[in-house]
Amino acid sequence: MKLPVYLSLLAGSEQTLADSYRQVAEAHGDEPDVHFLCLTLATQCDARRERLAAVIARYGAAPADDEPERLHTQGLGEPRTGPLGLLRDLQDVYLLASFADVTWMMVKQAAQALRDVELLDLVADSERDIEVQLRWLQSRMKQAAPQALIAAR
Amino acid sequence: MTDEGTTVTTGAARGRVRDVWGHRTPFGRGDRWPDRADQLLAEGIAEEDVDRWVRSACALCSNGCGCDIAVKDGRMVGIRGRIDDAINHGRLGPKGLYASWQGMEHHDRLTTPLVRRDGELVPASWDEAMAMIVERSRALLDEVGPLSHGFYTSGQLFLEEYYALAVIGKAGIGTPHMDGNTRLCTATAASSLKETFGADGQPGCYEDIDECDALFLFGHNMAATQTVLWSRVLDRLDGPEPPVLVVVDPRETPVAKRAVVHLAVNPGTNLALMLALVHEVLANGWADDAYVTAHTLGLDALRREAEQWSPERAAEVCGVAASDIREAARIFGTSERVLSTVLQGFYQSSQATAASCQVNNLHLLRGMIGRPGAGILQMNGQPTAQNNRETGADGDLPGFRNWENPDHVAELARLWGVDPLVIPHWAPPTHAMQLFRYVEQGSIRFLWISATNPAVSLPQLSRIRDILAKPETFVVVQDLFLTETAELADVVLPAAGWGEKTGTFTNATRTVHLSEQAVEPPGEARADLDIFLDYARRMDFRRDDGRPLLEWAGPDDAYRAWQECSRGRPCDYTGISYDDLRRESGIQWPRREGETTSIRRLYADADFPTYPEYCETYGHDLATGADVGEQAFSAQRPDGRAFLKAAAYSGPHEPPDDGYPLRFTTGRSVYHFHTRTKTARSPELDAAAPSVWVELAEADAAARGLGDGDMVEVRSRRGRLVAPVRVTGIRPGTVFAPFHYGYWDAPESAEQRRPTAANELTITEWDPVSKQPVFKTAAVRVTRVEVER
Numbered sequence: 001m002k003l004p005v006y007l008s009l010l011a012g013s014e015q016t017l018a019d020s021y022r023q024v025a026e027a028h029g030d031e032p033d034v035h036f037l038c039l040t041l042a043t044q045c046d047a048r049r050e051r052l053a054a055v056i057a058r059y060g061a062a063p064a065d066d067e068p069e070r071l072h073t074q075g076l077g078e079p080r081t082g083p084l085g086l087l088r089d090l091q092d093v094y095l096l097a098s099f100a101d102v103t104w105m106m107v108k109q110a111a112q113a114l115r116d117v118e119l120l121d122l123v124a125d126s127e128r129d130i131e132v133q134l135r136w137l138q139s140r141m142k143q144a145a146p147q148a149l150i151a152a153r
Numbered sequence: 154m155t156d157e158g159t160t161v162t163t164g165a166a167r168g169r170v171r172d173v174w175g176h177r178t179p180f181g182r183g184d185r186w187p188d189r190a191d192q193l194l195a196e197g198i199a200e201e202d203v204d205r206w207v208r209s210a211c212a213l214c215s216n217g218c219g220c221d222i223a224v225k226d227g228r229m230v231g232i233r234g235r236i237d238d239a240i241n242h243g244r245l246g247p248k249g250l251y252a253s254w255q256g257m258e259h260h261d262r263l264t265t266p267l268v269r270r271d272g273e274l275v276p277a278s279w280d281e282a283m284a285m286i287v288e289r290s291r292a293l294l295d296e297v298g299p300l301s302h303g304f305y306t307s308g309q310l311f312l313e314e315y316y317a318l319a320v321i322g323k324a325g326i327g328t329p330h331m332d333g334n335t336r337l338c339t340a341t342a343a344s345s346l347k348e349t350f351g352a353d354g355q356p357g358c359y360e361d362i363d364e365c366d367a368l369f370l371f372g373h374n375m376a377a378t379q380t381v382l383w384s385r386v387l388d389r390l391d392g393p394e395p396p397v398l399v400v401v402d403p404r405e406t407p408v409a410k411r412a413v414v415h416l417a418v419n420p421g422t423n424l425a426l427m428l429a430l431v432h433e434v435l436a437n438g439w440a441d442d443a444y445v446t447a448h449t450l451g452l453d454a455l456r457r458e459a460e461q462w463s464p465e466r467a468a469e470v471c472g473v474a475a476s477d478i479r480e481a482a483r484i485f486g487t488s489e490r491v492l493s494t495v496l497q498g499f500y501q502s503s504q505a506t507a508a509s510c511q512v513n514n515l516h517l518l519r520g521m522i523g524r525p526g527a528g529i530l531q532m533n534g535q536p537t538a539q540n541n542r543e544t545g546a547d548g549d550l551p552g553f554r555n556w557e558n559p560d561h562v563a564e565l566a567r568l569w570g571v572d573p574l575v576i577p578h579w580a581p582p583t584h585a586m587q588l589f590r591y592v593e594q595g596s597i598r599f600l601w602i603s604a605t606n607p608a609v610s611l612p613q614l615s616r617i618r619d620i621l622a623k624p625e626t627f628v629v630v631q632d633l634f635l636t637e638t639a640e641l642a643d644v645v646l647p648a649a650g651w652g653e654k655t656g657t658f659t660n661a662t663r664t665v666h667l668s669e670q671a672v673e674p675p676g677e678a679r680a681d682l683d684i685f686l687d688y689a690r691r692m693d694f695r696r697d698d699g700r701p702l703l704e705w706a707g708p709d710d711a712y713r714a715w716q717e718c719s720r721g722r723p724c725d726y727t728g729i730s731y732d733d734l735r736r737e738s739g740i741q742w743p744r745r746e747g748e749t750t751s752i753r754r755l756y757a758d759a760d761f762p763t764y765p766e767y768c769e770t771y772g773h774d775l776a777t778g779a780d781v782g783e784q785a786f787s788a789q790r791p792d793g794r795a796f797l798k799a800a801a802y803s804g805p806h807e808p809p810d811d812g813y814p815l816r817f818t819t820g821r822s823v824y825h826f827h828t829r830t831k832t833a834r835s836p837e838l839d840a841a842a843p844s845v846w847v848e849l850a851e852a853d854a855a856a857r858g859l860g861d862g863d864m865v866e867v868r869s870r871r872g873r874l875v876a877p878v879r880v881t882g883i884r885p886g887t888v889f890a891p892f893h894y895g896y897w898d899a900p901e902s903a904e905q906r907r908p909t910a911a912n913e914l915t916i917t918e919w920d921p922v923s924k925q926p927v928f929k930t931a932a933v934r935v936t937r938v939e940v941e942r
Contacts, residue, residue, distance in 0.1 A: 031590070032918045036806050037777055083594060135779035143580045143587075146329075151300035151596040 001059070003110050008062035010107055011052050013100040016075045018045035020096055024089050027079030031086060034140065038093075041133050045100075048126045055119050083148035087141060094137045101130045169193075169247045170841045173823055174376070174384045179392035182526075186363055186385055191245040194223060194231035203230065208735065210240075210658065210666035211249035212309060212651045213256075213826045215339075215533035216379040217660025218245055219738040222254060222652050222671040229254040229652050229672055238738040240359060240664055246380030248826055251838050254652060256831025262633055263647035264676020274635075274645060279677065279687075282644050286601075287691045289627045293599050294326070299577075303330035303588045303597040306546050307604035308338055308535025310681050311656025311668065313711035315537075315546035316718070317685040317703060318603070323545065324569040325694035325702050329577035330597055331548045334605040335541040336585040337926060338534025341500035342661075343542050343549075344923035345509035345531055347770045348798050349517070351763035351791065352553045352723045353542055356755045357492065357528025358662045358741070362386055364526030367488035368396045369481075371512055372423065372498015372929075373532060376407035377823040383408070397488065399481050401426065402498055403818060404848070404889060405882030414481045417884040418471040420818045421503040421805030421930035427511030428802060429467030430482045431459040434518050439486030444520030448759040450789055451797035455514060458799040470804070472884065485515055490526030497534065497820070502929035506922035507775040507800040514797050523757035530661065535827075537658040543724045544715065548582025551715075552722035553769040556581065557783055560766065568718055570696030581780075584924035585611070586917065593620045601629040603681060604648065608637035609828040609895035612915035612926050613871045614904070631684060634830050637895045648681050649674035656682065656708045657734065663741045663751075665726070667734035682708055720746075723762055723769075763791035775800035778921030805930040807870075807916055809886070813932035815853065816887045817869060819911040825893040833898060845876045845894040845909040849935065850885040854878060857935060866938045869931050872913030875938060888933055890914075907940060 021042035028034045075096070079089055104126050111119040169175060169191075178187040194200065206221035211232075219238025223231035232254055236243040266282035267274040293301040304322050306315065315333075322331045343353045350356070362368070362385050376383040389395055390411060400412040401423070409415040418426055434440055435456060445452055464482070468475035485491055493516065499509050513529060521527035533539055545551035554561035556578040566573040583591070589611065591597040611617045621628055621641040630642035639645045653674040659665045674680070679687075686703055694702035705711045709731055719726040719742075728744035741751035762768055771786035773779060775798050809816055824842040825832040833839045847867055849859065859865065859878050867874045867888060874890060883889055890911040896903050903909065918927045 032586075032916075033778075033921065036918065037921065040776075040803060083596065132774045132777055132779050135774065135782070136777040139581075139778065139780045143583075146579065147300055147591060147596050151297050151591075153595050 003107075004056070004060045005062040006103065006107055006110065007052065007056050007059060010100065010103045011049055011056065013096065013103055014045045014049040014052070017093070017096045017100050018042045018049070020076045020093050021045065023076050023079045024093060027081065027089065028086050034086065037136065044129050044133070048129065051122050055122065083144065083152040087144050087148045090137055090141050090144070094134065094141070097130060097133050097137060101127070101134060104130065169250055170824070170837050173247055173380055174387055175244065177388055177391050179388050180363070181393035182366065182389070183364055186242050186388060188236045188243045190234060190236055190243040191250060192231070192233035193250040198223070198225060198230045206233070207652070207669050207671035208738075209652065209668040209671070210660075210739070211245060211253055212536040212658065212668070213248040213253055213831065214246070214379050215535055215538060215661045216240060216381050217536065217658070217662075217664055217666060217739070218249060218381050219666060220245060220249065224671050227672055229258055235738045240660065240739055241381050244381045244384055247824060247838065248380070248832055252826070252832040252835040255835045257633070257650050257652055259834045261635070262675045262678065263635060263645065264678060265647060266677070267645040269643045274640070274642070279679075282646060283687060283691055285644055286629055286688065290599055290692060297598070299326045299328040300330070301597060302326050302328045302599045303583070303592065303601070304328070304546070305585060305588060305600065305602045305605065305607065306333040306541065308333060308335040308533075308538035308541060309604050310537060311654070311658055311708070312537070312540040312544060312715060313656045313708040314681040314685060315541050316544040316551065316715045317682055317689070317705070317711055319545040319551055320569060320703060321685060321689050321694065323565070323576050324571045325689060325692065327575045327577055329548065329580065330583040330588050330591065331546060332583065332585040332588055333541045333547045334585070334607070334610060335535065335538040335547050336924060337501070337610060337928075338497070339500070339538040339542065340925040341505040341509050341920060341923040342495070342531035342533055344506045345513060348506060348510055348772055348775065348796060348922065349513040350756070350761045350795050351768035351770070353769060354553070354723045354755055354762070355530060355662050356522055357530045358753050359385065360753065361492045361526050361528040361530070362389060365396045365490045365492035366394070366526065367399065367484050367491045369399045369485065369491065369493040370408055371401050371493060371495040372500070372502065373494045373496035374402060374404070374406045374408055374498070374820065375494065377821050378496060378534070379532070380823060397484050399484055403884045403887050404820070414477055414484065416471070416473050416477055416481060418473055419884070420816045420887060422471040423499050423502055423508035424504040424511070424800070424802045425462060425467045425470040426473070426478065427508050428459045428462035428799065429464050429478050430485060431455065431511055431514055431518070432462045433464065433479060433482030434486045434515060435459060437482070437486055440518040441520035444759070445518060448761070448794050449517050449797050450791055450794050455797040455799045458801060462802070470802070486519070490524065491516070491519065491521050492526060492528050492530070494530040494532055496532045498929065500923070500925055501927060503805045503927060504800060504803065505920040505925050510775060510798050513795075514799070517795055517797060523754045523759065528754060533661040536660070539659040539661065539663070543659070543719070548584065550578070552719050553724055554722065555769050555771070557771055557780070558766070569702065570698055570700070571702075572697065584919070586919050586924065586926060589617065589620055592623070592626055595623075595625060598625060599627050601631070602638060602642075603631040606636045606638045606828040606830065606895070608641060609910050609912065610892070612912055612928065613917045614910055614912045615872055616917065618904070631681060635897070636828065636830060637897055646684055647676065647678040648684065649678045653678070654680035654682070654708070657712060659742070663724070664739045665729055665734065665742060666739050667731060682711060760793045761795045763793060763795065765791070772796065772798075773922045775922055776803070806918060807930065807932045809932045813869060813934050815933050815935060817867065817914055817931045817933040818887060818889050818929045819892040819915065820889060822891045822893060825891070827893065828895050829893045845874070845890060845911070846879050847874070847876045847935075848879050848881040848883050848889040850883050850887065851880050852885045853935070854880045857937065859937060864938050864940050865935050867914060867933050867935050869914040869916075869933045871916065873908055874911060874913055875907045875940060876909065888935060892928070
């Protein structure tokens with residue numbers, strides 16, 4: 001059974017996402033909406049990962065070299081500055097959140113096949129949260145893009 | 154005071170600084186609120202001396218009291234309330250009586266344009282000043298484009314002026330960077346109505362006070378902010394069958410003193426309290442299940458948020474007794490006619506929209522909307538804030554149109570004769586705080602501020618002063634006086650004000666008044682409308698067919714254009730003409746062409762404006778502000794049903810800690826309006842509240858060895874305030890200061906030596922949905938200081 005591979009992948013991507021939100025919050029502290037919301041959203045990621053830990057305890061974690069990771073979700077690296085930097089950082093976080101989102105979707109497929117009600121509950125809550133996170137990132141980027149790309153200095 | 158400013162109260166209104174609400178005229182439930190004629194004339198002026206009385210409404214709070222201005226020899230010499238006006242039945246409050254006309258006639262009015270030369274503001278002609286503005290505007294449009302321009306307006310202009318500004322901004326220049334100081338006072342009222350009901354529009358009316366059997370004031374110190382409305386409540390409280398009063402406020406306000414239940418919550422914790430009230434209504438079976446099923450969406454999600462909030466848990470977070478929460482919920486859950494009002498205690502605090510939407514939710518759960526006495530008043534702060542929301546000078550699209558709906562944008566494009574692409578609709582309009590951030594970053598380089606004073610009213614003032622003083626930003630300020638903001642401008646334009654120009658404005662209950670010109674403006678001052686039209690002419694803004702974009706000669710043309718823009722929308726003005734407004738004192742919208750009566754209460758039929766093709770917004774997630782979007786909105790098939798929305802409680806973002814152990818909150822004095830530009834020029838009001846103070850609870854004062862009158866420094870991470878202490882019944886752990894006191898009448902560099910503006914301390918933060926800044930919660934410490942008195 002390879003579900004543990006995906007559960008570990010998911011836990012890892014939530015960790016990366018949380019770290020990245022915190023980095024953006026730190027780097028763009030002069031944008032208070034971005035700052036405070038990113039801290040809140042990071043906490044949401046932590047909560048999902050904590051609940052996921054109980055599932056991993058049941059199914060087990062993936063062996064270290066079970067599936068070679070080719071697309072690495074390493075997070076933001078060094079955050080950028082300025083209006084364009086904000087836009088690019090948010091866009092990178094958007095990709096990380098999308099990765100977590102689609103990973104939850106695959107875990108949901110397995111949970112349905114396994115008739116795992118507890119896991120399905122967790123997936124339902126998580127998908128709802130991440131869907132809002134993705135929409136917020138999109139809303140914020142759409143607002144910032146014209147100014148950053150046309151008028152910013 | 155100079156001669157022209159000398160006025161002393163005569164007659165019955167003389168003591169109204171002390172007797173703020175005037176004498177009582179008690180009445181019973183369902184009776185007509187008795188009339189009371191309030192009048193004030195300048196010293197030495199008798200009623201028979203008055204040349205004429207000119208129709209208007211008071212513009213010193215959002216209540217909208219109908220009045221007449223007394224004119225003698227071309228000067229305003231007094232005021233009287235209109236008996237035939239449904240809003241006030243003849244009454245006026247102290248600000249209206251003393252400051253409305255005295256605030257206008259003053260020796261230090263601006264009478265000529267000023268331009269900055271070699272660092273100094275010096276007098277100039279209108280031609281010189283306007284030429285400078287147009288030159289800079291054109292240059293930046295050529296070099297950068299429309300995104301270089303920002304407009305920051307007011308809650309105190311007239312409808313016609315806002316609409317002119319909206320058309321200039323959206324169809325002339327095409328910038329999304331337009332907002333008003335209404336963002337600070339009324340944005341959450343609009344947002345909460347939009348999120349719940351699909352469009353802006355006050356559901357209730359003031360007659361609901363006459364009819365209710367329970368009255369809930371959520372963060373609303375009505376006794377100070379709308380004194381005439383509070384007179385109406387006092388008259389109910391002192392009459393037969395008085396309503397049960399419940400108040401949420403950290404301070405022991407005059408309102409709280411009359412309450413049966415006073416919930417003195419910790420600042421920043423409103424949402425926790427509200428979810429507990431929802432919890433209790435659901436848990437005790439007080440909801441009207443048939444109404445909820447037929448007319449709402451979202452009960453399951455609301456239940457999920459609320460079920461975690463027992464009264465005990467909320468009590469712990471909010472710092473109030475669980476039994477009081479239970480009692481408040483029981484009153485809401487078992488009364489037959491509940492009226493709720495909401496204001497800055499909710500709007501300017503943490504999670505503002507989410508908390509204010511819970512008020513709507515409570516009413517929807519109980520089916521208490523649109524019936525006499527059963528209603529919602531999401532209040533406004535300023536007299537004309539409503540018009541800013543309607544006309545879109547705050548960035549919204551005019552007529553409560555939806556920027557995400559291409560058909561709505563196309564309607565406006567047809568109306569204005571421009572390409573829809575000109576009208577910014579790719580994202581939500583830029584809110585005030587973001588607008589100032591763009592100025593700070595140098596991407597907005599042309600900022601036009603009309604009739605507002607951000608150098609005192611925005612949060613974190615040292616930052617705002619720096620932004621306005623940036624040499625590369627061209628700042629135009631249009632005002633009555635040389636305000637703290639005007640002193641930082643590149644061009645200052647002298648504006649005509651109330652009584653010196655004609656126009657309409659609309660109060661917090663959709664009631665439109667016409668305010669007619671009574672006297673000539675001083676010197677070369679011009680009506681704001683004329684200034685905007687002059688700018689449009691000089692910029693040569695045109696429709697696609699070559700005609701001028703704004704072919705308006707004066708306010709009546711602008712009003713008729715607005716009527717057309719409002720046609721078919723929730724705020725339909727097509728049946729309200731200037732002539733109608735000269736016949737009836739105050740007319741509520743909507744009144745459509747051909748109709749002779751208005752709709753007093755919205756949503757009596759529970760048919761809410763949530764139809765996707767009609768609604769003003771597809772809504773937002775209340776925790777983050779994320780757009781819901783057209784598809785997700787339509788997929789819910791709302792089609793006339795209201796939304797029960799909620800968010801998880803997250804608490805204030807700057808809680809007290811060891812370094813800053815107290816919670817700071819700001820508010821108002823009954824004697825002042827905004828930054829005192831008019832009220833401090835009334836000798837009576839200035840004498841009643843001449844300078845800033847801070848309020849501390851007895852325990853907090855005692856712990857620091859402080860008593861009444863001791864000078865303290867209140868310090869936050871952003872700045873400091875120096876003021877004498879008043880020990881009051883405020884909840885322990887909380888510090889209060891009024892926000893009115895800037896520096897225009899203070900000694901040089903007072904902002905450094907002895908700062909008095911409460912916003913030196915406030916945090917740069919805003920609600921994720923309404924974008925209203927958070928003025929009501931910040932962490933501070935208080936220490937004694939020795940300063941010369």
